[in-house]
Amino acid sequence: ARVDLDPTIEVVAVGSSSNGMDTYLQWDETVLDFFGNNPPEYIAIHRYTGNPNNNTANYLASLRTVDDQIEQTDAVCRFIQGKYRNARKTFISFDEWNVWYKTSGGDANWGLFLRSLKRIITLKTRYMMQGF
DSSP, X not given: OHHHHOTTOOOEEEOOSOTTSTTTTHHHHHHHHHHXXXXXXXXXXXXXXXXXXXXXXXXXXXXXXXXXXXXXXXHHHHHHHHHTTOSOOOEEEEEEEESOOSSOSOOSOHHHHHHHTOOOOOXXXXXXXXXX
C-alpha cells in the first residue's frame, strides 16, 4: 500500500528502546512479524546510558552492550527474513541515543531542566559519545 502512494517511502519500525526491557527482542520480533512478507526497510533501536553510581569501569564497559544490542537485533531481522523467505533485509537505524542525564525522574520544571543542561562534559562522557 505504501508503494502505491509513493514508491520512495521507506518505513522505519520502532524496536526496543533498551536491552534491559522485559520484552527486549520479543518486541522487535513481534513488530517485524507484523509486516510479514513486506518487511520495513529499517528497525529503529535506541540506547541510553548513564553513570548514576559513579562507577567509571562499568560506565565505560557498557559500550560493549551496544555492540551486543546491534548484533542481537540483526539476528532477529535475519530470523524474520528467513521465516518469510524474503530477499529483502531489514536494516538497523540507530537513531536515538544519549550518554548522560543531568537530572532524572521527570522533573516538570522544564526551564530549570533546560538551564541545567549547560554543563561541562567530562572526558568519560566524551569517550562514551565516541562509542556511539
